[in-house]
Amino acid sequence: MKTYLIGVPWETNPRDDVFPNYEVRWLQFPDLTSLSSQYLQIWRRDIKEKLDWVYGAIRPRTCLVCGKPFTNFDMHEGIVWRNDVQGWKKPTRLLIMTEVNCIPLHHTCHLQSPPTREQVWEYQKQFYSEELLYGWYTRLPWKIGVPRKFW
Numbered sequence: 001m002k003t004y005l006i007g008v009p010w011e012t013n014p015r016d017d018v019f020p021n022y023e024v025r026w027l028q029f030p031d032l033t034s035l036s037s038q039y040l041q042i043w044r045r046d047i048k049e050k051l052d053w054v055y056g057a058i059r060p061r062t063c064l065v066c067g068k069p070f071t072n073f074d075m076h077e078g079i080v081w082r083n084d085v086q087g088w089k090k091p092t093r094l095l096i097m098t099e100v101n102c103i104p105l106h107h108t109c110h111l112q113s114p115p116t117r118e119q120v121w122e123y124q125k126q127f128y129s130e131e132l133l134y135g136w137y138t139r140l141p142w143k144i145g146v147p148r149k150f151w
Contacts (some may be wrong), residue, residue, distance in 0.1 A: 040094070047097050048075045051104050064123055065109035073104035078120025079137065084147070092141055100128055100136050121150040 052073075055061050061069050080096045103120060115123070124133055130151065138146055 040090075040097075043094050043097050044075060047099070047102055048073075048104075050099060051075060051102060054099060055104055059127060063106045063109050064103055064115050064119070065105055065113055068106070070104065070106050072107075074107050074110040075102050076105045076110050076114055076120075077101055078103050078115060079117050079124070079133075079150070080140065085140075087143075088141065095140055098136065100124055100133055117148065118150060 061071075063070050063073070077096055079101050082093070082096070085093045085096055101120075101124075103115075103123065105114065121133065134151060137150070140146075
């Protein structure tokens with residue numbers, strides 16, 4: 001398991017559980033409105049920088065849609081989209097901004113023909129274990145159970 005890719009706000013303990021512990025430390029903010037929408041942009045930028053490093057170091061720098069190499073890219077939330085979590089409180093929305101959910105795509109590929117959720121799930125299984133994907137996905141704070149099964 002590539003625990004170095006799972007960053008803040010999660011911690012992993014591979015001895016006790018193959019799934020990360022998704023306990024969000026900053027949910028203890030007394031005023032949830034103090035998290036501005038700009039914070040989401042900052043968080044996305046940090047994840048995008050991490051993806052840039054990951055795709056340069058351990059993954060091919062190619063687009064999932066067209067297969068061509070890229071230098072600049074758009075970040076695509078592939079398994080769980082932002083509109084899936086619109087009703088969630090601000091800090092919990094950031095749970096989808098993680099390397100297991102986000103992939104880089106060319107700007108035109110992102111706009112014209114983004115991959116399906118199932119394609120992203122299968123793609124991410126190449127780099128993360130299915131147990132890690134399953135653990136991340138099923139431990140999101142869904143209101144009525146998981147909306148979709150990829151396994």
